[in-house]
Every structure is written in C-alpha cells, then in structure tokens.
Amino acid sequence: MKIALIAHDKKKDDMVQFTIAYKHILEKHDLFATGTTGLRIQEATGLKIHRFQSGPLGGDQEIGALVAKNEMDAVFFFRDPLTAQPHEPDVSALIRLCDVYAIPLATNMGTAEILVKGLERGDFTWRNIIHEKN
Template sequence: MNIALIAHDKKKKQMINFTKKYKDILSKHNLCATGTTGRLINEETNLDIERFLSGPLGGDQQIGSKIACDKIDLVIFLRDPLTAQPHEPDIIALMRLCDVHSVPIATNISTAEILLNALHREEVTNWREIKDRY
C-alpha cells in the first residue's frame, strides 16, 4: 500500500510519535510525505519515505495529484483545526480528492490508529476492492 503522511506544524511531534509506535507496520508499505514532515519522520525512525515539497511550496498538491491518479491508498493528515496557519497544507482539497477516489483519510490520531490497526490485522487488504463492490 502507498501511504501519505502530512502534519500541520503543531501536529508534527504527534506524527513522529505515531510513526515510532507503528514503525513495524509502516515499514511494510510505501510511504510518502510532505517535505518537512517526511524529513522529521525519517530522522526519528529511519523509515524510507518519498519526500515531496513542503506543504507551503505545494507538497500537499503533489500528494493530491497522486491521489487523483490512484497512486495513494491511505492518507494520514494530522491537522490542527484550531490554529492552522495560512501557509500550511489545505485539508479541504485533499479530503475532497480522497472522497472522490474513495481513499481513506485520517485527520486525527484516533482514526489513524484504527486504520493502521485494520491494515495490520489484514481485515482490509485493498481499499480499491471495497470501492469497486459498490
């Protein structure tokens, strides 16, 4: 599976802690991230991550392009709903793309944990199969 990781500035530490906790599961998948988030995760976990531009420079749009081309299977976007800054990635555009293409997206740590645990138990091995059933 191809998993995209994005975090607003105030959620980057939470993303790092999350990826440390789930390193064994994440290491079995192809990971990509916006620039700063990807760098921080890599420095802390040594996970192999394809890094795009930082969010303010269009990294979220690069990930959005991959979603539109069915090259992303899961998005974890830890967002700060209270104090997000104008320079941070736009969650609305990515949520719309995920909904259009039936790509699961977690916007908080609880949902992210549920999705990764489902992957680990292999209850859902291919989100695309679910989409095609309906």
C-alpha cells in the first residue's frame, strides 16, 4: 500500500511518535511524506520515505495529485485545527480529494490508530481491486 504521512508544525512530534510506535506496520508499505515531516520521521525511525516539498511549498498538492490518480491508498494527516495555515486551501483540497476518491484519511491520532490497526489486519486489500482496474 502507498501511504502518505503529513503533519502541521505543532503536530510533527505526534506524527514522529506515531511512526515510532507503528514502525513494524509502516515499514511493510511504500511511504510518502511532505518535506520536513518526512525528514523528521526518517531521522527518528530509519524508515524509507519518498519526500515531497514541504506543505506550504506544494507538498500537499503533490500528494493530492497521487490521490487524484487513485495512486495513494491511505493518508495520515495530523492537522493543527487551532492554528491558521497559510496553505489552508491546499489542505482543504487534499481532504476533499480523499473524500472524492474514497481514500482512508486520518486527521488525528485516534483515527490514525484505528486505520493503522486495520492496515495491519489487511482491511485495505480492497484497494488492490482499485489498482487492478487502473
């Protein structure tokens, strides 16, 4: 599965802790991340991650392009709902695309833990049908 990892500045520590806790699951998948988030995860876990630009420089849109082509299987986007983001339209567009293409999306730790456990159980095998059609 192809999995995107994104976190706003105040949520990067949470994302790093999440990836440390679930490294044994995440390492079995193709990981993608926005720039700084990906770097922090790589440094903390040693996981192999394809890094895009940082979010404000277009990383959210790069991941959104993969979602729009149905080439991303899950998105873990730890958002900071209490801080205004200069690229908020990009954030909203990415979330909208996940809804349009029925891509599982976690925007907080609680939902992320449910999704990652489902990933471990094999609950995402339905995504293989999508890939076979394309």
